[in-house]
Amino acid sequence: MNDLLIKTQDIINSVKLNGDKAVMNFAKQFDNVFLSQLMVTDAEFYDSENIVSDEAKEAIRFAKKQLETVCMSQLANIKNSNKIESCEGVTCERQSRPIEKVGLYIPGGSAPLISTVLMLGLPSKIVNNPVRVLCTPPNREGKINPYILYAAKLCGIEKIYKVGGAQAIAAMAYGTESIPKVDKIFGPGNSWVTQAKQLVSQDPKGAAIDMPAGPSEILVIADEKANPEYVAADLLSQAEHDVNSQVILIALSDEFISRVKMAIQEQLKKLSRKNIIEQALNNSRMIVVRDISEAILKSNQFAPEHLILQVENPESYVEKISNAGAIFLGPWAPETVGDYVTGANHVLPTYGYAKTYSGLSVADFMKFISIQRVSKIGLERIGPYAEILASLEGLDAHKNAVSLRLAGIIKNG
Amino acid sequence: MNDLLIKTQDIINSVKLNGDKAVMNFAKQFDNVFLSQLMVTDAEFYDSENIVSDEAKEAIRFAKKQLETVCMSQLANIKNSNKIESCEGVTCERQSRPIEKVGLYIPGGSAPLISTVLMLGLPSKIVNNPVRVLCTPPNREGKINPYILYAAKLCGIEKIYKVGGAQAIAAMAYGTESIPKVDKIFGPGNSWVTQAKQLVSQDPKGAAIDMPAGPSEILVIADEKANPEYVAADLLSQAEHDVNSQVILIALSDEFISRVKMAIQEQLKKLSRKNIIEQALNNSRMIVVRDISEAILKSNQFAPEHLILQVENPESYVEKISNAGAIFLGPWAPETVGDYVTGANHVLPTYGYAKTYSGLSVADFMKFISIQRVSKIGLERIGPYAEILASLEGLDAHKNAVSLRLAGIIKNG
Numbered sequence: 001m002n003d004l005l006i007k008t009q010d011i012i013n014s015v016k017l018n019g020d021k022a023v024m025n026f027a028k029q030f031d032n033v034f035l036s037q038l039m040v041t042d043a044e045f046y047d048s049e050n051i052v053s054d055e056a057k058e059a060i061r062f063a064k065k066q067l068e069t070v071c072m073s074q075l076a077n078i079k080n081s082n083k084i085e086s087c088e089g090v091t092c093e094r095q096s097r098p099i100e101k102v103g104l105y106i107p108g109g110s111a112p113l114i115s116t117v118l119m120l121g122l123p124s125k126i127v128n129n130p131v132r133v134l135c136t137p138p139n140r141e142g143k144i145n146p147y148i149l150y151a152a153k154l155c156g157i158e159k160i161y162k163v164g165g166a167q168a169i170a171a172m173a174y175g176t177e178s179i180p181k182v183d184k185i186f187g188p189g190n191s192w193v194t195q196a197k198q199l200v201s202q203d204p205k206g207a208a209i210d211m212p213a214g215p216s217e218i219l220v221i222a223d224e225k226a227n228p229e230y231v232a233a234d235l236l237s238q239a240e241h242d243v244n245s246q247v248i249l250i251a252l253s254d255e256f257i258s259r260v261k262m263a264i265q266e267q268l269k270k271l272s273r274k275n276i277i278e279q280a281l282n283n284s285r286m287i288v289v290r291d292i293s294e295a296i297l298k299s300n301q302f303a304p305e306h307l308i309l310q311v312e313n314p315e316s317y318v319e320k321i322s323n324a325g326a327i328f329l330g331p332w333a334p335e336t337v338g339d340y341v342t343g344a345n346h347v348l349p350t351y352g353y354a355k356t357y358s359g360l361s362v363a364d365f366m367k368f369i370s371i372q373r374v375s376k377i378g379l380e381r382i383g384p385y386a387e388i389l390a391s392l393e394g395l396d397a398h399k400n401a402v403s404l405r406l407a408g409i410i411k412n413g
Numbered sequence: 414m415n416d417l418l419i420k421t422q423d424i425i426n427s428v429k430l431n432g433d434k435a436v437m438n439f440a441k442q443f444d445n446v447f448l449s450q451l452m453v454t455d456a457e458f459y460d461s462e463n464i465v466s467d468e469a470k471e472a473i474r475f476a477k478k479q480l481e482t483v484c485m486s487q488l489a490n491i492k493n494s495n496k497i498e499s500c501e502g503v504t505c506e507r508q509s510r511p512i513e514k515v516g517l518y519i520p521g522g523s524a525p526l527i528s529t530v531l532m533l534g535l536p537s538k539i540v541n542n543p544v545r546v547l548c549t550p551p552n553r554e555g556k557i558n559p560y561i562l563y564a565a566k567l568c569g570i571e572k573i574y575k576v577g578g579a580q581a582i583a584a585m586a587y588g589t590e591s592i593p594k595v596d597k598i599f600g601p602g603n604s605w606v607t608q609a610k611q612l613v614s615q616d617p618k619g620a621a622i623d624m625p626a627g628p629s630e631i632l633v634i635a636d637e638k639a640n641p642e643y644v645a646a647d648l649l650s651q652a653e654h655d656v657n658s659q660v661i662l663i664a665l666s667d668e669f670i671s672r673v674k675m676a677i678q679e680q681l682k683k684l685s686r687k688n689i690i691e692q693a694l695n696n697s698r699m700i701v702v703r704d705i706s707e708a709i710l711k712s713n714q715f716a717p718e719h720l721i722l723q724v725e726n727p728e729s730y731v732e733k734i735s736n737a738g739a740i741f742l743g744p745w746a747p748e749t750v751g752d753y754v755t756g757a758n759h760v761l762p763t764y765g766y767a768k769t770y771s772g773l774s775v776a777d778f779m780k781f782i783s784i785q786r787v788s789k790i791g792l793e794r795i796g797p798y799a800e801i802l803a804s805l806e807g808l809d810a811h812k813n814a815v816s817l818r819l820a821g822i823i824k825n826g
Contacts, residue, residue: 059801066499066795073497074507080493084486086479086756094487097735099769111807147805183768198615204627208769214617227821233814240810267817271810318784322510326783333787334814340802341795342785343499349780356512356597356621358781367762368771370739371731372755374746382479382754388472389753392560394524397653397684401646401747404680408640 008195012170019176026167033142033162038178040144040160045153048146056147063118064154066343071126074362089378093371101131101180102365103172103207104157105187108137108164112145113188115340119347119360120186121155127365132157133180135172137164165189166196173200173207184208186360188347210364214351217246218335219304221295222260224252226310227331232263234308234334239280240273247284248302250295257286296320303354306335325354379405421608425583432589439580446555446575451591453557453573458566461559469560476531477567479756484539487775502791506784514544514593515778516585516620517570518600521550521577525558526601528753532760532773533599534568540778545570546593548585550577578602579609586613586620597621599773601760623777627764630659631748632717634708635673637665639723640744645676647721647747652693653686660697661715663708670699709733716767719748738767792818 014022020038027033052060083093104120106113117134124132134157138144144162152160161179163171169189175181185197185207194213200206218238222231231249239247251257264281268274289295292311299307303323311317314329321327325348328335339346349357374382383402390399427435433451440446465473496506517533519526530547537545547570551557557575565573574592576584582602588594598610598620607626613619631651635644648660664670677694681687702708705724712720716736724730727742734740738761741748752759762770787795796815803812 055801056805059798059805062795062798063802066503069499070497070505074495077490077493077495080490082487082490084483084756086482090479090750090755092483092755092757094771094774095731100735112805114805115802202611202615204625204764204766208766212617229817230814230821233810233817236810237808237814240808267810267813271813273808273810277810318508321782322513324782326785329784329786332789332792332818333785334818336803336811336814337503337787337792337795337799338783338785339811340799342503342505342787343497344505344783344785348783351617353617353621354780354782356780358507359783361507361781367767367769368774369734369737369767370751370757370761370772371742372739372746372751372757373742374750374755376745379745379750382475382750385472385475386750386753388468389476389528390749392469392472392525392527394685395650395653397646397649397680397686397690398749398752400680400684401643401650401749404642404646405745405747408643 004191004195008166008192009199011166012196012199015167015170015176016174020178023163023167023171023176026165027163030165031137033138033140035138035142035162038161038163040149040162044144045149048149051146052150057150060114060118060151060154063115063341064122066341067118067122068126070343071123071362075126078363078366087378087381089375090382091373094368095371096366096368098127098129098366099183100129101182102129102133103182103185104132104134105168105185105189105193106134106136106148107189107193112147114147114151115346116188117148117151118155119345121152121157123345123360123362124365125156127362129365131180131182132159133172133182134160135163135168135179136160138162166192169193169196169200182207186210188213210347210360211349211357212353214353215244215246216241216350217248217305218308219248219250219299219302219306220308220310221250221292221299222256222310223292223312224256225312228256228259229263230331230334231260231310232267235260235284236264236267236271236277237334237336238306239277239284240271243276243279245280247280248304249286250289250298251286252289252291254288257288260286292317299324303352305348305350305354306338308333308335323354325349325359376409380409417604417608421579421605422612424579425609425612428580428583428589429587433591436576436580436584436589439578440576443578444550446551446553448551448555448575451574451576453562453575457557458562461562464559465563470563473527473531473564473567476528476754477535479754480531480535481539483756484536484775488539491776491779500791500794502788503795504786507781508784509779509781511540511542511779512596513542514595515542515546516595516598517545517547518581518598518602518606519547519549519561520602520606525560527560527564528759529601530561530564531568532758534565534570536758536773536775537778538569540775542778544593544595545572546585546595547573548576548581548592549573551575579605582606582609582613595620597623599623601626623760623773624762624770625766627766628657628659629654629763630717631719631721632661632663632712632715633721633723634663634705634712635669635723636705636725637669638725641669641672642676643744643747644673644723645680648673648697649677649680649684649690650747650749651719652690652697653684656689656692658693660693661717662699663702663711664699665701665704667701670701673699705730712737716765718761718763718767719751721746721748736767738762738772789822793822
């Protein structure tokens with residue numbers, strides 16, 4: 001077992017054993033924050049309203065409206081009856097139910113992840129999960145960023161706790177005196193959070209999680225007519241996330257790549273996260289291929305979180321893309337707008353997980369119950385086949401449950 | 414780390430290192446089977462056709478037809494366009510794609526799990542996963558049960574390998590000389606298989622899995638008018654699976670429970686798996702509650718894999734059930750028919766996982782790509798909000814990707 005795993009398990013065990021007290025101790029130990037209570041008060045919510053600027057409020061509300069539109073459409077699709085009569089007297093249906101208790105995790109750091117609050121909080125609001133909890137680490141003064149509070153309140157989340165790191169995941173997975181235990185935990189985080197999510201998801205008494213996490217990625221496929229400045233800007237926007245961000249360009253000529261590199265150097269001068277970007281770009285790759293088909297083949301193998309098609313007639317390639325979290329089409333669709341305001345969810349599978357996982361949708365905040373209705377006529381129709389199959393599988397108590405009823409029908413009509 | 418985990422990890426490591434050779438060695442070591450090749454031959458498929466009786470063929474084909482009907486309806490629902498214009502010039506869509514390579518695991522044992530082959534193989538066929546592999550342990554003579562082969566062929570699965578246990582899961586997760594690496598593994602199994610699935614699913618280089626597994630369960634809610642013989646038969650059918658099966662009855666009186674107990678003793682006499690059933694029943698619970706509402710409250714807390722409502726007007730309670738894998742309504746819907754022939758999938762969440770997981774559907778064999786289209790007008794509309802939000806989050810390279818384009822639009826029109 002590696003060190004991170006052992007230490008994370010220790011934190012989880014402490015929180016299971018000592019609840020709030022452990023959580024407060026970790027805040028002191030790791031973040032030098034002294035907390036006397038974990039839950040954000042009404043007064044703190046109220047203050048946030050006054051701090052957030054009108055311009056910010058308008059932008060947050062716009063992003064919320066966009067997400068809401070898309071979430072409502074997803075929900076309507078799910079609610080479409082999936083009831084089908086498979087043969088006379090036999091119907092199969094799947095009905096959705098909101099997961100009862102969900103926990104949302106928002107990482108701390110220098111800037112508030114307002115958009116992530118919306119991406120997790122909005123679908124949860126639309127689905128109407130009965131219990132909705134949010135954990136996020138406070139600053140040194142024990143305060144939560146007012147923008148986070150404002151966005152959370154917009155999503156109808158009223159229970160916000162000042163807890164970060166593995167201890168936040170443990171608190172939501174097992175519950176403490178003040179933090180309710182939840183059924184499923186959503187949200188990004190550092191390696192401690194990721195490890196803690198993995199551990200609690202393996203424990204049947206813990207909590208399910210949204211999806212496995214890895215470093216964020218962008219792959220841009222650009223043809224000769226693409227604007228090198230736009231391509232450079234999109235690569236840079238991904239690179240500023242983290243030194244481990246994956247940034248890949250697939251183009252049709254060395255000349256085009258040179259133009260992109262020049263544009264990167266030019267734009268980089270003015271960017272505040274230059275340091276992070278330069279480290280991330282050191283791990284980046286720029287590849288020349290013969291044609292767009294070859295580019296798509298490579299992209300499908302990589303299965304990027306974000307795929308940008310800066311090519312002529314991008315629509316014609318969509319059906320050939322088999323693995324990607326999200327595809328952005330054409331020059332006017334920078335990944336940035338997908339992060340904030342298209343209405344789509346920005347929580348997407350990374351690290352090759354797009355081969356099997358999907359981006360977050362309202363369905364992730366629900367589960368489905370299979371409902372099976374069989375009438376007397378239905379049982380007469382399908383029962384005899386069930387008897388044969390149960391016999392073949394050597395399960396005669398299974399067969400008996402049908403035979404007994406069929407005998408009853410013959411006897412009593 | 415526990416013993417099972419260490420030993421399973423050892424098996425996985427051996428298969429990663431030595432491929433087919435390791436798999437064949439484990440077959441010798443654990444099952445005393447000597448194999449010279451792992452893949453089932455055409456001749457073996459051909460032989461199975463002749464061994465399977467006409468009656469069995471008809472029943473298997475009927476179950477297949479039922480499942481196909483339900484799967485096709487699910488697929489049609491998924492293919493319904495989920496494209497929405499969130500504002501002028503901005504559309505969000507989710508398109509489904511089949512997972513490229515799937516692996517199905519069918520456990521061995523005394524009787525062939527024909528129905529499980531159909532439950533995994535049919536949705537995979539309908540979804541059209543390009544690579545579909547099935548692993549199942551051979552008998553002492555190195556042969557696969559002909560019923561398994563017949564059912565697999567009906568599902569269009571042509572690559573079947575004679576491998577069982579943790580080594581089968583490892584082979585599919587990492588690939589060997591003869592067994593292709595897959596992206597996602599489906600299917601039930603013993604504790605070795607379950608542990609191996611958990612381990613490979615935690616490795617980004619391994620494979621995703623269908624859902625976590627625990628012992629199978631049934632919960633019957635019966636009112637005073639329910640037929641005690643039917644209730645007894647349903648409880649017995651679950652109990653025969655495994656000594657760890659969970660069997661729960663919630664009723665409205667001690668008298669009713671006594672009648673069920675008598676019926677169990679009577680029916681048990683004739684059942685071949687009496688031994689297993691008696692052990693499972695020792696862990697069973699029969700509870701009296703005040704009314705059906707209280708019964709449903711308890712059932713929702715337990716979140717059973719199978720819930721049978723043997724009550725008057727069962728339809729009226731469906732919406733109150735928040736946690737269950739599958740619900741069977743009324744006297745003519747024994748769980749047995751759901752195992753084989755209603756058309757619904759019998760792979761369902763156990764062990765409380767119904768609180769967050771759903772039974773298998775065609776969607777589990779696919780993933781969804783988010784497709785975002787933004788026109789010039791669209792970017793003018795949403796871009797400024799994205800700029801504000803990127804600034805608030807301190808991500809100015811994100812902002813730059815939008816600003817650059819908006820400046821280009823202003824300049825060039």
